[in-house]
Amino acid sequence: MVDSLVKESGFNENLPEHTIETLVPQVAVTREVKPAPPRYRNEIAKYLIRRSGECALCGKCAQVCPQHVHVLKPGYKLFAAPHLNICIGPSCQQTDHYCIEQCPNAALTMVENPMLKVMGDYRWTAEMILATWKMAETGEPPAPEYGYEYETGASGGGFDRLRFKFPAKPPIELRDDEIDTSIVLNRRNDGRPQVTIDVPWYGGGMSFGSVSNVTQLSKARAATAFNTFTCTGEGGYMERMKPYDDHIITQVATGLFGVREETIQRVRIVEFKYAQGAKPGLGGHLLADKVTPAVARMRETVLGISLFSPFPFHSVYSIEDHQKHLDWIKHINRRALLSTKVSTPNDVEMVAVGSYSAGTHIVHLDGGYGGTGAAPDIAKKNIASPIEYAIVKVHRFLEAEGVRDKVTLITSGGIRTPHDIAKAIALGADGVVVGTAELIALGCIRCSRCESGRGCPRGIATTDAELAGSVELEWGTQRIINLYSAWRKELVAILQRFGMRSVSELRGRTDLLMHLDYTNDVETR
Amino acid sequence: MPTKYHIDTKKVAPRLPKIGKFGVVDWREDCARCHNCVKKACVYDRYRQEMQFIHDLDEFNAMFFECMGCFSCVQKCTKGLLALTINPQFERMGNGYYTPDIILTTWNQAETAGIPVSGAGYRGPFSGPGFDAMWTDMSEIVRPTRDGIHGREYISTSVDIGRKPRYLAFDQRTLTTKLPPLVDLPTPILVDMLPAPYHFPNLVPMMLAATVNTGTMMILPWEQQALLGPEQDKHLGNIIFYLGQNTPLPPAAMLKQLRLIEIAESDRTAQRIQELKASNPNLVVAVRVELDATGEERVITLAQHPSTEVIHIVSDINGNQLGVEQPKFIKDMTRHIHTSLVKSGVRDEITLIASGGIALAEHMAKEIICGADAIAINMPLLISLECRFCPSCRDGFPCPAKIEGITPEYGIGRMTNLIAVWHDQLIEMMGAMGIREARRLRGETGRALFFDDLEEETFGRLFGKRIRV
Numbered sequence: 001m002v003d004s005l006v007k008e009s010g011f012n013e014n015l016p017e018h019t020i021e022t023l024v025p026q027v028a029v030t031r032e033v034k035p036a037p038p039r040y041r042n043e044i045a046k047y048l049i050r051r052s053g054e055c056a057l058c059g060k061c062a063q064v065c066p067q068h069v070h071v072l073k074p075g076y077k078l079f080a081a082p083h084l085n086i087c088i089g090p091s092c093q094q095t096d097h098y099c100i101e102q103c104p105n106a107a108l109t110m111v112e113n114p115m116l117k118v119m120g121d122y123r124w125t126a127e128m129i130l131a132t133w134k135m136a137e138t139g140e141p142p143a144p145e146y147g148y149e150y151e152t153g154a155s156g157g158g159f160d161r162l163r164f165k166f167p168a169k170p171p172i173e174l175r176d177d178e179i180d181t182s183i184v185l186n187r188r189n190d191g192r193p194q195v196t197i198d199v200p201w202y203g204g205g206m207s208f209g210s211v212s213n214v215t216q217l218s219k220a221r222a223a224t225a226f227n228t229f230t231c232t233g234e235g236g237y238m239e240r241m242k243p244y245d246d247h248i249i250t251q252v253a254t255g256l257f258g259v260r261e262e263t264i265q266r267v268r269i270v271e272f273k274y275a276q277g278a279k280p281g282l283g284g285h286l287l288a289d290k291v292t293p294a295v296a297r298m299r300e301t302v303l304g305i306s307l308f309s310p311f312p313f314h315s316v317y318s319i320e321d322h323q324k325h326l327d328w329i330k331h332i333n334r335r336a337l338l339s340t341k342v343s344t345p346n347d348v349e350m351v352a353v354g355s356y357s358a359g360t361h362i363v364h365l366d367g368g369y370g371g372t373g374a375a376p377d378i379a380k381k382n383i384a385s386p387i388e389y390a391i392v393k394v395h396r397f398l399e400a401e402g403v404r405d406k407v408t409l410i411t412s413g414g415i416r417t418p419h420d421i422a423k424a425i426a427l428g429a430d431g432v433v434v435g436t437a438e439l440i441a442l443g444c445i446r447c448s449r450c451e452s453g454r455g456c457p458r459g460i461a462t463t464d465a466e467l468a469g470s471v472e473l474e475w476g477t478q479r480i481i482n483l484y485s486a487w488r489k490e491l492v493a494i495l496q497r498f499g500m501r502s503v504s505e506l507r508g509r510t511d512l513l514m515h516l517d518y519t520n521d522v523e524t525r
Numbered sequence: 526m527p528t529k530y531h532i533d534t535k536k537v538a539p540r541l542p543k544i545g546k547f548g549v550v551d552w553r554e555d556c557a558r559c560h561n562c563v564k565k566a567c568v569y570d571r572y573r574q575e576m577q578f579i580h581d582l583d584e585f586n587a588m589f590f591e592c593m594g595c596f597s598c599v600q601k602c603t604k605g606l607l608a609l610t611i612n613p614q615f616e617r618m619g620n621g622y623y624t625p626d627i628i629l630t631t632w633n634q635a636e637t638a639g640i641p642v643s644g645a646g647y648r649g650p651f652s653g654p655g656f657d658a659m660w661t662d663m664s665e666i667v668r669p670t671r672d673g674i675h676g677r678e679y680i681s682t683s684v685d686i687g688r689k690p691r692y693l694a695f696d697q698r699t700l701t702t703k704l705p706p707l708v709d710l711p712t713p714i715l716v717d718m719l720p721a722p723y724h725f726p727n728l729v730p731m732m733l734a735a736t737v738n739t740g741t742m743m744i745l746p747w748e749q750q751a752l753l754g755p756e757q758d759k760h761l762g763n764i765i766f767y768l769g770q771n772t773p774l775p776p777a778a779m780l781k782q783l784r785l786i787e788i789a790e791s792d793r794t795a796q797r798i799q800e801l802k803a804s805n806p807n808l809v810v811a812v813r814v815e816l817d818a819t820g821e822e823r824v825i826t827l828a829q830h831p832s833t834e835v836i837h838i839v840s841d842i843n844g845n846q847l848g849v850e851q852p853k854f855i856k857d858m859t860r861h862i863h864t865s866l867v868k869s870g871v872r873d874e875i876t877l878i879a880s881g882g883i884a885l886a887e888h889m890a891k892e893i894i895c896g897a898d899a900i901a902i903n904m905p906l907l908i909s910l911e912c913r914f915c916p917s918c919r920d921g922f923p924c925p926a927k928i929e930g931i932t933p934e935y936g937i938g939r940m941t942n943l944i945a946v947w948h949d950q951l952i953e954m955m956g957a958m959g960i961r962e963a964r965r966l967r968g969e970t971g972r973a974l975f976f977d978d979l980e981e982e983t984f985g986r987l988f989g990k991r992i993r994v
Contacts, residue, residue: 040600040601041600041601041602041603041605042599042600042601042602042605043600044596044599044600081604081605114608114610115599115608115609115610117610117611118547118594118609118610118611119596121648121649122648122649122650122651123646123647123648123649124648154650155649155650155651156650156651156652157650157651157652158651160651161651275663278646278647279957280663280957281663281664281956281957281958281959282953282956282957285642287642311664311956311957312664343663345662345663345664346662346971346972346974368647368660369646369647369651370646370647371644371645371646372644372645372646373644374642374643374644375642375643375644375646376640376641376642376950376953377630377640377641377642377643378640378641378885378886378887378950378953378954379953379954379957380643380646380647381647381649381657381660382660382661382887382890382891382954383660383661383662383663383954383957383958384660384661384662384663384974385660385974385979386651388983389979389982389983392983392987393982393983414646414647436645436646444645445595445596446645446648447593447594447595447596447645448643448644448645448648449593449594449595449643449644450644450645451642451643451644452642453568453569454568456644457568457569457593457595457597458595458596458597461644467568510987513987513988514988515984515987515988516993517984517991517992517993518984518985518988518989518990518991518992519988519989519990519992520988520989521989521990522986522987522988522989
């Protein structure tokens with residue numbers, strides 16, 4: 001490796017020897033699914049069961065329900081609030097323990113929860129949120145009995161209109177443990193270390209400031225458990241993250257907040273953020289109220305003053321300038337792989353091939369429908385294209401240029417479920433970056449209030465000590481581990497149905513997809 | 526150094542309780558009267574504010590809904606008594622085009638003059654009809670023309686209204702081309718006259734003051750000149766009188782003081798232009814053309830006439846073609862007109878102003894990309910005054926938003942704020958696109974992405990013919 005670097009740079013004496021290995025001892029986190037129940041007293045459920053005055057308090061409902069939805073505590077005369085979030089709803093009708101029918105006084109009625117109409121949005125439907133919560137709680141894909149429609153959202157386009165064409169029977173029968181979901185991130189054969197992640201996704205950049213330190217650490221610990229990565233975002237690198245350095249991507253964004261040689265030397269991947277899908281053409285926004293003393297200290301800025309990162313890097317006006325950036329990092333950290341995060345303009349394929357030629361290992365495309373802590377509404381949806389178009393365009397262009405297998409293509413911006421992940425890979429990506437889904441696992445309800453004031457009222461995207469205190473690190477870690485675990489199971493199930501031994505076999509297999517709005521009569525491969 | 530274009534704004538509080546999106550319903554019969562009730566812990570302190578509001582109320586009024594929809598109280602209540610619901614009053618606002626969300630964001634922008642910012646990314650559909658079927662391009666690392674957010678003070682939004690010469694001719698070093706009159710606007714936003722059903726006479730002087738504050742111009746029927754009030758003589762440079770087909774010409778003394786005038790399209794268009802020019806050769810004349818079934822083709826023909834300087838194309842308030850069963854949308858009609866004028870080689874000589882269906886700042890930028898030089902708005906200004914877009918005034922009933930009774934300070938402030946924040950958002954978008962001038966944004970469809978094109982290029986190749994339109 002040293003030789004290749006000397007050859008590249010010609011400056012052997014400048015190469016820091018101490019960056020070959022991780023600087024501090026690393027902490028292991030077990031990849032074990034454990035129940036992580038919701039942290040709110042009243043978890044929102046798909047169905048409500050109403051108890052009328054006819055109830056004789058006989059307790060029959062509590063006796064028959066195997067889910068233990070009805071709670072009649074010993075010594076109490078009245079029922080406690082039911083655990084409606086574990087009720088499987090009308091699908092229970094086919095069993096002999098359907099409480100509505102079993103009640104001798106017909107005192108129970110079941111209705112769909114009207115609050116679902118208030119929750120969620122076109123991209124993240126209420127049922128998708130509920131299903132993500134369920135996965136984060138149990139580590140398993142939600143049982144079909146719950147009836148959640150969560151594989152697609154209601155946006156009416158892109159991933160939500162794509163479906164897999166599964167064969168009636170898998171071409172070969174494979175056990176779960178025969179299926180490999182790992183991907184490699186270094187395809188350049190440039191003497192830098194290979195980095196393999198066990199699942200084809202890693203966590204997106206969310207800065208300290210946009211989210212709490214508990215949120216950041218939960219993401220980092222879950223990434224460690226799954227031998228993948230999470231990203232610091234552009235708000236600096238907390239000392240508490242050091243034990244997880246091997247699974248952290250540090251971001252160099254236009255604001256350069258908290259970027260120091262020392263932080264760059266800690267990690268195995270450094271990401272240059274040129275743009276982000278949620279506000280393409282604009283720099284990061286952290287509004288004044290969220291610049292708390294801790295955030296200001298980390299970013300070396302002034303308390304209570306809004307931080308708008310510039311756009312773009314004013315040191316980069318060409319691909320050659322971009323290469324200069326990458327070379328800078330390569331010389332500071334001898335083992336680091338480099339990722340270039342860009343969004344999806346009209347000429348995204350030129351940007352991608354330019355980044356490759358400048359020496360990046362990972363081209364990270366961030367599509368227009370991603371989440372973010374704060375963005376002007378006019379920038380959301382109106383600037384740059386959705387990721388579904390960009391993946392196909394870039395994948396095919398890199399293939400035509402003969403460099404597709406020399407660069408890792410990672411995409412983000414609206415990846416919500418394992419089905420989205422599989423579709424993104426089938427369209428041509430190697431892997432994806434996820435962000436909002438992790439926050440949903442921690443209890444985010446997508447109320448869109450993360451941008452200002454004390455930040456997130458649910459304690460996730462905030463640096464307010466009181467609010468952030470409502471999420472515990474162990475719980476947060478477990479919720480994300482559980483989510484990842486459920487996702488991996490779903491992804492394995494998809495690969496199993498196609499008889500694929502590795503997720504890399506799925507890459508670019510658009511022939512396995514169909515679009516609900518098209519005739520689907522084109523033979524492609 | 527020349528003075529930078531800047532609009533002074535200040536917060537103008539609403540007069541009426543806001544009609545928010547969410548409301549909390551509680552079932553008090555079973556309340557345990559907890560001393561640490563979750564309502565007291567509302568992060569936004571909304572319950573306390575609502576109590577105070579009701580306490581201070583001096584008349585009966587509608588519900589007060591400013592719940593932020595975080596579900597915290599709903600999920601924390603010890604007895605599970607609270608439920609969140611969409612405010613039915615919110616859902617009833619607007620029409621199919623001016624959605625409740627558009628109305629609410631317009632109110633907020635008119636109040637604060639701040640660019641709306643929110644978290645958690647985009648929540649809406651993948652694409653949609655009208656302006657939602659396109660995205661603007663952005664500047665990326667390889668584009669040398671970008672200015673970025675920190676170059677925004679160098680982004681010009683000014684546009685020239687009038688006829689421009691195709692080329693400049695020189696004799697030796699002397700310019701021999703006779704330069705036609707041009708009206709320079711600092712922002713591509715004009716104020717259009719309100720449609721007859723939404724006419725509020727008291728708004729006219731306030732609209733004039735808002736155009737003076739923002740340096741732009743307002744269109745007003747000549748017959749309503751008296752409504753302008755005593756200040757009109759000072760601000761004739763901000764007024765565009767509109768002359769209907771049969772409206773007599775204003776006195777020559779008045780015409781001499783005007784910069785721009787608008788006439789209705791008619792069989793006598795060229796003659797009317799000539800008559801106006803005879804009184805004031807420096808007067809720029811715009812022709813207002815309604816985009817009905819033959820509107821686009823009439824505009825294309827009109828643009829070929831050497832006397833035509835400015836064409837103001839007008840759709841209905843929702844951006845639809847007038848009087849046809851399956852109307853085209855303003856963006857598509859503008860694109861067709863613009864492309865046709867480019868093909869016939871006259872596009873750069875003519876100024877196009879577009880009206881109708883421009884409900885948000887993003888629509889303005891997209892309409893300009895589709896080919897308009899400037900836009901003219903009316904309904905967003907009315908909404909900025911807390912109009913709920915209900916049919917009351919249209920149907921002859923009293924306005925529930927009491928727009929007849931607003932104070933000038935309130936009306937001028939809110940409309941000025943709205944124009945200012947639209948201007949800021951235009952800059953935001955142009956900064957993101959790496960475009961330095963609004964004049965260069967016009968017709969730049971190469972810096973936009975259209976849903977139909979992207980679908981065809983991407984999914985059409987993979988999946989065949991699109992069957993759902």
